[in-house]
Amino acid sequence: MAELSPRPVDERPLSGPVAYLLLVRMWSKSASQYRVSLMLTSLAQLLTTSLDLIAIVVIYAQVQTIAGFTLPETLYLYGTTRLAFGLSDLVASGVENLATTIRLGNFDLVLIRPVSSLAQALADQFTPKRFGKLVAPLITLGWALDTLPVQWTVLKILVCIGTVVSGFVIYCALWVLTGCISFIAVDAQEVSNSFTYGSEFATEYPLQIFGRPLGLALTFVLPVAFVTWQPSLYVLGHADPFGLPGFLRFASPFAAAVLSAVAALAWRGCVRRYRSTGS
Amino acid sequence: MTAEPIILAEKLTKIFTSRKKRTRTSFTAVDGIDLRIEPGELVGYIGPNGAGKSTTIKMLTGILTPTSGTLRVAGHEPQRERVRLARRIGVVFGQRTTLWWDLPLKDSFTLLQRLYKIPPDRFVANLAYYTEALDLGPFLDRPVRQLSLGQRMRGDITAALLHDPAVVYLDEPTIGLDVVSKHAVREFLSDLNRRSGTTILLTTHDIADIERLCSRVVAIDHGRVTYDGSLDALRADRDLETVVRELYLGRSLVDTTE
Numbered sequence: 001m002a003e004l005s006p007r008p009v010d011e012r013p014l015s016g017p018v019a020y021l022l023l024v025r026m027w028s029k030s031a032s033q034y035r036v037s038l039m040l041t042s043l044a045q046l047l048t049t050s051l052d053l054i055a056i057v058v059i060y061a062q063v064q065t066i067a068g069f070t071l072p073e074t075l076y077l078y079g080t081t082r083l084a085f086g087l088s089d090l091v092a093s094g095v096e097n098l099a100t101t102i103r104l105g106n107f108d109l110v111l112i113r114p115v116s117s118l119a120q121a122l123a124d125q126f127t128p129k130r131f132g133k134l135v136a137p138l139i140t141l142g143w144a145l146d147t148l149p150v151q152w153t154v155l156k157i158l159v160c161i162g163t164v165v166s167g168f169v170i171y172c173a174l175w176v177l178t179g180c181i182s183f184i185a186v187d188a189q190e191v192s193n194s195f196t197y198g199s200e201f202a203t204e205y206p207l208q209i210f211g212r213p214l215g216l217a218l219t220f221v222l223p224v225a226f227v228t229w230q231p232s233l234y235v236l237g238h239a240d241p242f243g244l245p246g247f248l249r250f251a252s253p254f255a256a257a258v259l260s261a262v263a264a265l266a267w268r269g270c271v272r273r274y275r276s277t278g279s
Numbered sequence: 280m281t282a283e284p285i286i287l288a289e290k291l292t293k294i295f296t297s298r299k300k301r302t303r304t305s306f307t308a309v310d311g312i313d314l315r316i317e318p319g320e321l322v323g324y325i326g327p328n329g330a331g332k333s334t335t336i337k338m339l340t341g342i343l344t345p346t347s348g349t350l351r352v353a354g355h356e357p358q359r360e361r362v363r364l365a366r367r368i369g370v371v372f373g374q375r376t377t378l379w380w381d382l383p384l385k386d387s388f389t390l391l392q393r394l395y396k397i398p399p400d401r402f403v404a405n406l407a408y409y410t411e412a413l414d415l416g417p418f419l420d421r422p423v424r425q426l427s428l429g430q431r432m433r434g435d436i437t438a439a440l441l442h443d444p445a446v447v448y449l450d451e452p453t454i455g456l457d458v459v460s461k462h463a464v465r466e467f468l469s470d471l472n473r474r475s476g477t478t479i480l481l482t483t484h485d486i487a488d489i490e491r492l493c494s495r496v497v498a499i500d501h502g503r504v505t506y507d508g509s510l511d512a513l514r515a516d517r518d519l520e521t522v523v524r525e526l527y528l529g530r531s532l533v534d535t536t537e
Contacts, residue, residue, distance in 0.1 A: 011363070011366075013362045013363065013366070014393070014394060014396060019394060022390060022393050022394065023390075026379060026382065026386070026390055029382060029386070030379060030380070030381040030382055033381045033382070033422070034381075105375075106375065108337065108342050108372070108375075109372070109375060109377050111340070111341060111342045111361060111365075112340055112342065112365055112368075112370045112377075113365055113394055114362050114363070114365035114366040114394065114395055115362065115394055116362070272344055272358070273344070274342070274343070275295060275343070276337055276342055276343055
């Protein structure tokens with residue numbers, strides 16, 4: 001113990017991603033204290049995420065195409081969306097706990113740490129069971145890619161990878177934005193869920209089955225359609241049934257960048273206006 | 280060389296506004312507080328429940344943004360430079376723990392070493408010192424959920440100090456502790472302040488905490504300072520408990536005419 005308190009040698013704060021990984025490791029360690037529970041819940045995640053997959057396969061046992069999309073094409077949509085969402089769920093769904101954290105006043109404890117509050121909120125209560133959600137999408141996508149009669153070009157491969165990456169970023173931004181809602185309405189978790197989980201459901205199916213007005217609304221109101229629909233039209237060689245301009249097929253990364261910036265700004269604004277609770 | 284005050288607040292104000300069905304209501308939690316604390320002081324910050332103590336501390340840590348007034352802590356503007364300031368301060372909330380519930384106590388400490396970038400030699404030396412001073416040895420390897428309140432509080436105090444903060448805020452650190460633990464915590468804090476010159480701001484409802492520890496007392500009520508001066512002056516005429524009760528009941532001992 002020194003006689004005085006020296007200024008820290010290295011004044012730069014720990015970077016967000018490093019802090020995030022450190023916290024993820026701590027939460028994983030916490031979760032693995034209850035090993036049986038962790039194994040069972042991982043299995044449950046794997047099974048529940050396979051259920052709608054079964055539904056899709058059952059429907060296609062009766063019909064050849066839905067809205068002009070064959071089974072492998074639909075499974076390509078399903079696989080890319082689910083994979084993008086599963087990855088975002090793995091990385092960012094910690095913000096779901098934010099409503100509780102704020103209500104109990106524990107966000108105070110986040111703000112006294114010398115690292116990014118967003119990194120802490122994203123890592124909150126990380127659990128390895130979320131890896132279970134990636135199994136079904138990976139198998140599905142693998143099968144779809146193997147079966148699709150697509151002439152793969154470099155551009156198509158890039159668009160395919162870009163679909164998953166942009167989708168992942170867009171979903172992460174949506175997680176952050178829904179976390180922001182928790183700052184405004186503390187009991188807002190249900191409102192938030194209708195954004196993230198609801199929009200995931202919407203993009204798994206060919207958008208056309210929802211009809212034109214809803215399809216357009218989903219394209220523009222929520223940027224979800226960018227996640228898989230638009231770029232997948234290009235990969236699968238479909239014309240846009242809604243007749244939207246062709247450049248939209250490649251707009252996903254831009255949508256992802258814009259939405260991330262919006263989410264980051266919203267987060268800063270919310271933390272600044274954080275009111276804390278009680279004593 | 281006159282040192283800059285480590286905490287300097289001028290006309291610090293926090294007003295909470297809330298909107299319910301289009302009617303705006305506002306509540307002034309902290310109402311133009313002036314506070315100047317020099318490095319190395321150990322100040323008791325007292326006041327009845329709801330007086331604005333916690334709100335003040337939350338502004339001093341950068342948790343809350345002041346509505347108006349100026350504020351500097353350890354050379355930083357708390358809310359704007361929150362992350363930088365966090366390296367220089369330590370916070371103990373008596374009613375909350377920052378420790379990892381399911382993991383051994385020492386895991387929380389090793390995480391803090393990384394988060395605060397504490398140099399390894401410094402960390403080892405500090406941990407050894409606090410383990411000795413607060414007698415943490417017997418339960419360093421036990422999950423936090425299995426610790427008694429007194430043990431956990433000692434763990435929380437260590438967690439707030441490992442990075443050698445210049446200022447430490449303690450919000451009711453002796454709440455709910457038994458007589459022996461209270462005594463141990465008080466002795467430790469007094470020793471910390473004396474040995475390392477750490478500035479300590481302490482909120483408490485325990486008169487004995489104040490008598491044992493604080494040379495200076497700041498009292499607030501309804502968001503305004505009602506006393507700011509030495510402990511000895513406060514208890515010059517009557518016993519401390521009586522004076523504190525009067526302060527809590529709304530009497531002001533400062534000249535508020537402007």
